[in-house]
Amino acid sequence: MIERIRLGASDLEVPRICLGTMTFGGQNTERDGHLQLNYAFERGIDFIDTAEVYPIPVTPDSAGATERIVGSWLRGKPRDRIVIASKVGGPGRGMQGIRTGAREEGLPLDKRDIVLACEASLKRLGTDYIDLYQIHWPARNVPQFGANRFDEALEREAVTLREQLEAMAQLVREGKVRHVGLSNETAWGVCEATRLADRFGLPRIASIQNVYNLMSREFEHGLHETCFRDRVGLLAYSPLAFGALTGKYRNGARPAGGRLTLFGDAWPRYAKPAIPAAVDAYAEIASRFGLTLTQLALGFVASRPFVASTIIGATTLDQLRQCIDGCGTRLPAEAMAAIEEVHTRMPNPAP
Incomplete structure (x- = not known):
C-alpha cells in the first residue's frame, strides 16, 4: 500500500509516488503510455504529472502530445x-517556434498566456479541471537546469x-484549476509567491x-527551510538523475534508447566531470x-522528510515496476551514514 x-x-491528498509522463508521445507510443498508466493505477498511483510542452525534448510538432495521451487514457476512468x-x-528553454493552443509564439507567461495555456491543456486532457x-x-532571470549561480548580467x-498568480486565481474561480x-x-x-498570496x-x-x-x-540549502516554514510540498523530479543512478551509463556506456544517449547534449547537468566518480561511490554503497x-x-x-511525492518516469513496464518498488526501499542507518560521507566528499556533482 x-x-x-x-x-x-492544501487539502489535496496525493500518493507518495507520482507517475511522470514526459516520454509519452516521444520515446513511448500512446499504447505504451496507456500500459504504464494502467499499471501505475493498479499499484495505487493515481497522481499523474504532465505538461503542455511534453514530450521532452519539445518540438513544434510534438508539443502537447503527452497531454493528449493522458487524456485518451482518462476517458472512462x-x-x-x-x-x-x-x-x-514560459520563455526560453528551446521554446522558439513552439505554439500551444491559441497562444502567440514567444510564450511570455503573462495572464492571457496562462489562461489560454490552461484552456488548451484542458481540451487535450479531455477534462473540466486540472487538480x-x-x-x-x-x-x-534565475539559474536553472544546470546553471548554479545567479548572473545579474542576464537580468531582463x-x-x-503577481500577474501570474492573478491568472491562477481567475482559473481557480472559474473551476478550471x-x-x-x-x-x-x-x-x-517561493517566499514571494507566499507573500503575494497572503x-x-x-x-x-x-x-x-x-x-x-x-x-x-x-534543495537542502535554502529551499528546505523555506518550504518547511511556508508549508510547501516538494515533488521531487529526476530521482534517478536521468538514469545515471541506475548505473547503466557507468564506465562510459551509452546504451541504446537511454535518455542521456539520445538527448545528453540537451542536459549538461548530467554530463559534468564529477558525476562518474560519484555514481561509482554510490554503487559501492x-x-x-x-x-x-x-x-x-x-x-x-x-x-x-521534505519530499511529498517522488516523480518517477520510465520507458518500459519493467523499469516502471523497478521504480515503484525502489521507492519503497528502507535504507538502514549505516547506509544513510555512508551516503552522507560520500556527499561530504563529492557534494552535488550535478547542480
Missing part, C-alpha cells in the same frame, strides 16, 4: 479518483509573479516541483548493503 499525504498546506497535474511553459496547475519555470524584463504550484523555482520565488488574497502554492537526487541536493543502485537512489529520495 502506497502511503498518501496532504500536499503542502473515475475522474474524481485521479489527480492530474500539468504545467504551463494541480504549475508554472513550469520562472519567466524571470519579465512578467511579475483546483490548486497551484511552482516548478524549477528558487527560495526567493497580501492580495491570491492562491497559495501547494507544491514546488524541483530536481532532487543523490547527484543534486541543492548499494552493493555493500545488498541493494541495486536504483533502490539506493530512490530509497534515499523517498526517505527525505
